[in-house]
Amino acid sequence: MDKEIYRKPLFLTNPVTVLVLGICSALAVTVQMKGACIMGLSVMIVTGFSSLFASLLRNGIPNRIRIIVQLVIVALFVILIDQFLKAYMYDLSKSLSVYVGLIITNCIIMGRIEAFALGNKPWPSFVDGIANGFGYAMILIVVSFFRELLGSGTLFGINVIPQSWYESGYMNNGLMILPPMALILIGIIVWVQRSIQKDLQEK
């Protein structure tokens, strides 16, 4: 198998920073690292298994109704994840609210099925799905790290900014809690990435 399949989505064709897909949920669920990790993991599982099953069925799916078939496959895994979170991590699924359900509409998943899984064998498709999900999760975790650290002074809900800082005048940045800052942070990540990888810059 080509190594590029799992290497590229991590940096060169990262779904969030290069393809600019799945931005909405990246803004919504990155206030806390815990939520971002679970969300990233969920998307990883859904993209991986949806790609796998779409690839398994690819020769049997009639071309004209393929989108609806893909949606059924994706919806299956999203509902499974949603029910799992509700059963075992109720508080977290409350705080992620509709965004777990909205994984169905995440462009990354449909994009990878359309662009890759329908034309490739099951195993590479699975790896491609997982890798793209991981590329998404990676950005989510980086963004949520800064948002939680600077916005609430915590990481995974644990205080990391010492009390003495607050006493000497340090304050949490309220803008970090608000969605606009997530957009700005993703923008900064895009900026850094394109400064490193010059050929990503548009002319």
Next chain:
Amino acid sequence: MKKITDIKWLHSTVDAFDSFLRVPNTVTASGVHARDCNDLKRIMIIVVIALVPAALFGMFNVGYQHFLYSGQAAGFWQMFWYGFLKVLPLFLVSYITGLAIEFGSAQIRGHEVNEGYLVSGFIIPLIVPVDVPLWILALSVVFAVIIGKEIFGGTGMNIWNPALLARAFLFFAYPSKMSGDQVWVAGMSQMDGISGATPLAQAAACEPFQFSNWDMFAGFIPGAVGETSVIAILLGAVILLWTGVASWKVMFSSILGALIIGFICNAAGPEGSFAANVPAWQHLIMGGFMFGTVFMATDPVTGAQTEGGKWIYGFLIGALTIIIRVFNAGYPEGMMLAILLMNTFAPLIDHCVISRNIKKRIARTNQTK
């Protein structure tokens, strides 16, 4: 001996000081150019001069409010000196941080350093509460200059007014230092049981005013450093209009917009609400309305460029300010958000005005054919 202009790696910095102190000896080589003496540097300096009355009065008022609320008696110079010492660090932090970033980014890109930050750096200390912690001020300047200006390509390319962006960052990131009734008077947090609410905050809470119209007009009220005195701001407006630096259309239509929406709110607003509480004309002398109208709505970079567009742009700024003040209890002051929103729409307004003009002229040529 090596001349200072030979230092290649500091080229931008050397060039900046060289052209700041002396007239550059490079001139445009080709083409015909209509030129007058108003270059960017002179325009910036005129705006700074126009801001000086508001800044001086602001320094005095900081001292005046402090001694008033702490119940001490003090002379004029004592008040001014107290305020001067309070406001000076704000200016220093604003200029040092902002100019460091300007020089740094010009150096990295190999551009010339330009004068864009002279005005923003002067406005920022005038639109923040005097007690704002200096590190927070520095952070908001960093945010405004990098995210608001440099990533769009520096001076002249920015979409939003950098000074207002700094204030917006402060407002949303550190609301407890930026709003409420404890921040507007110097040293307030050490005084117990006194409310230093601004007239706008009192009006929003439907409390009766403590301040007479004269106090609000002359500026003897708590508020951001430079925004309180309408007299000092009007003095600045006269300088700006007389030299032709700012557009009277924007100022006039902004006031018009505020008055019209204000009257509508007065007439149709429910009894006992903010709208019914404040007559339309009083909105003009409260809060940052005049300061924003005169110094920030008229920013030539972020505002509308077309003459027709200036009317629409100014009118909507005034109208939105009153709408935000009256209908959104969360934001007693609407000027900042109104200007930032209209900054966003200014290119669209220009586009509409220009395409309308094109259509009109095409129709005219077709008629004469």
